[in-house]
Amino acid sequence: AAKQAKQRLTAKSVDAGKYDLVLEPNHLGLTIHESVGHPLELDRVLGYEANYAGTSFATLDKWRSKNFKYGSDIVNLVADKTQVGSLGAVGYDDEGVKTKKWDLVRNGILTNYQAIRDQVHMIDQNESHGCCYSQSWNDVQFQRMPNVSLEPGTEKYSIDDMIKDVEKGIYIAGRGSYSIDQQRYNFQFGxxxxxxxxxxxxxxxxxxxxxxxxxxxxxxxxxxxxxKDDYRMFGSFFDGKGQPSQISAVSHGSSTSRFNDINVINTGRTI
Incomplete structure (x- = not known):
């Protein structure tokens, strides 16, 4: 920590432009939360959360097409209320439904949402996903985000291997300030x-x-x-949703990942 603090004193201001980004799990967790977890909540997709937190770009017509490219072919994003060591793991949800793991995005294609008993018929399914929750006995239970994670790569590949493959890039660790629009589409992360x-x-x-x-x-x-050797989980105890607002705990796991040709801005420049 002392070494990092000393380095920051002499860190050079970034030149804006396109970079390949190498993102650590302790950073990527927030990006997963905001760009995958929230837009794939079915109540948000249906407009039930519009007044408080917006809607979602991942509309039902995109899901029904069965070919909507949410990510590249190597991107597999899963929801899991059973994940050992996670903040969101429980045996049964607050409607008494046994919890489980399911795909949200498989091989880059949008395959499912997060849904509870009174919603699943809207996506032609017969069984709740087991993600109904209330923060206390005297609050109304409703659909809440399960643990949402990016599955690790299948080939042996380390952080050192990843950095060696980058000609012009930035390695990012830790969470910072962020902004994302009301449909969870356009965003900025520090x-x-x-x-x-x-x-x-x-x-x-x-x-x-x-x-x-x-x-x-x-x-x-x-x-x-x-x-999988690099897979790590991070999370939050204070994910807010609903009116009146309720909080819940959730984790997001991933391995270090590379994203090519991403636009980087300089936040210190003045006009």
Whole structure:
């Protein structure tokens, strides 16, 4: 930590432009939460959350097409209320439904949503996904985000391997400020620590970094995911939703991943 703090004192301000981004799990968790977890809540898709938190770009017609490219072919995003060690793991939800794991995106294609008993008939399914929750006995239960995670890559591939493959890029660790629109589509994310990657090597620390993209463009730019040896989970105890608002705990897992040709801006520049 002391070394990192010292490096930040002399970190150079980033040059805006296109970069390949190498994103650590402790950063990517927030991006997953905002660009996958929330837009695939079925009540949001149906407009039930519009007044408080917006709607979703991932509309039912896209899902019904069975070929909507949410991400690249290597992107597999799963919902899982049973994941050991996660903040959102329970045996049964607050409607008494046994919890489970299911696909949201498989091989890049949007395959499912998060839904409960009174919603599943709207997506031609017969069984709740087991993600109904209330924060206490005297609150109304409703659909809440399960653990949502990016599955690790299937090939042996380490962080060092990933950095070696990058000619011009930025390695991002930790969570920072972010902004995302009311349909969970256009967004901007910062981070805690940023390192320049030049010709396959870490070349020093950067400052004033944020990247901009949209959900579909971003996940379709995913070209490499480290294997299960790098898989890590991070989460939040305070995910808010509903009116009156309720909080819930949720985790997001991933391995370090690379996203090519992403637009990076300099947040320190003045006009």
């Amino acid at each position: 981070g805690t620590a940023f390192y320049e990657i030049k010709d396959g090597k870490i070349a020093g620390m950067l400052d004033d970094v944020a990247y901009q993209s949209n959900t579909q463009e971003f996940w379709n730019s995913c070209v490499k995911i480290c294997d």
